[in-house]
Amino acid sequence: MKTIITSKRFFTRRIQSFATILVTIVAFTACSEQATIEELGLEDAVLIEKIESASKITVDAAALPTATKATFNDELADSFIQNVQLAKGLGYKVSLYTDNESRVEATSTVFFSMSGKQLNDQDQKRGFRRNKCFEFVFPVDFIMPDDSAITLETKADWVLIREWYQANPGVKVRPELLFPVDIQLEDGTIQTLLDRSELMAVKDACKMNRDKRKCFKFELPVTFTMPDASEITVNERADFRLIRQWHIANPTVTEKASLNFPVTIIYKDASTAIITDEAALIAAKVACRN
Incomplete structure (x- = not known):
């Protein structure tokens, strides 16, 4: 027995088929565009x-x-x-x-x-x-706004600072980087930065595409007097961290260590000079910048 499809039923089926094809094409096109954007067609830039x-x-x-x-x-x-x-x-x-x-x-x-x-x-x-002007030589120490200390042993430990602020969402004060810190320059040179002014000098040189190396370094040993009148002697570079450890143990003390004079400084060309007081040290730094 033959099945007779009326023109109305036939027309309806044709519309449904066309709609199905259209939806398929649109879906395929959308997927193709998404794949093109995400993975295939567009370069990152x-x-x-x-x-x-x-x-x-x-x-x-x-x-x-x-x-x-x-x-x-x-x-x-x-x-x-x-x-x-x-x-x-x-x-x-x-x-x-x-x-x-x-x-x-x-x-x-x-x-x-x-x-x-x-x-x-x-x-x-x-x-x-x-970009980075230099790499910190770990460990690096911070005093947080609640006077707790966070020590970064590797670059992955930077998340510890982020996690502290996530746990203290109402705190806006930023952490205090403790000096002295060691940094490594692009050429592998290790430098010790005694304070923020020396750090900013390195960054300024970086921004101006100039030599980032410090003009001079101290001939060791050198001795620092701490705010409680105790003394810390730096016999080798690693001993500079003793100053940071003192501040970790005394987080509410804002006064910094003072360098005991006289000291000998060694310039990049290996020449030396004897510095007898703070004014002479500042003058030597200014002369470097000029």
Whole structure:
């Protein structure tokens, strides 16, 4: 027996078939576009430009893909998320802050794809802000706003500072880096920075693309008088940490150690000079800058 399909039923089936095909095409196209954006078609620089120029909405940091956690526990372990902006279908623009003073600037920007991959940003200005002028030689010590101490033994330990602020969300005061600290320059040279002024001198030289090496160093041993009148003698570079340990044990004391004179300084050309007081030491530093 033949089945007769009326024109109305036939027309309805044709519409349903066409609709199914159309939905399939749209779904395939959407998937293809997503795959192209995420993995296949767009280079990181192009995707970053699209994110920058697109309309964005501010979202909570918790909205970032899970894959970004690996980056924030590795290369960006020293960074806090200040702001996250989402360009729908493209990716994320993330504003960062860091207490790692080896970086050129405290604030910077990074980009992630929708899947959470950190994009390779070739923009020189943004990249320069994230660059490091030097590497800290661990351990590095900080006094936190509650007078507790955090010691970083490796670069991965920067997350300890971030975790402290996550546990104390109302605290805005930043941690205090304890001096002296050792740093390693690009050429492998190890330098000891006695205070913040010496650190800023290194960073200024970095920003101006000049020689970052200190003009001179102390001939050891040297002795420091601490705020409680005790003395610490530095016989070798590692002994500078004894000064930091004193401040860890006395976190409420803001007065710094004072250098006992006279001391001998050694210039980069191996020549030496005897420094008899603080004024002469300051003059020697000024002469270096000039």
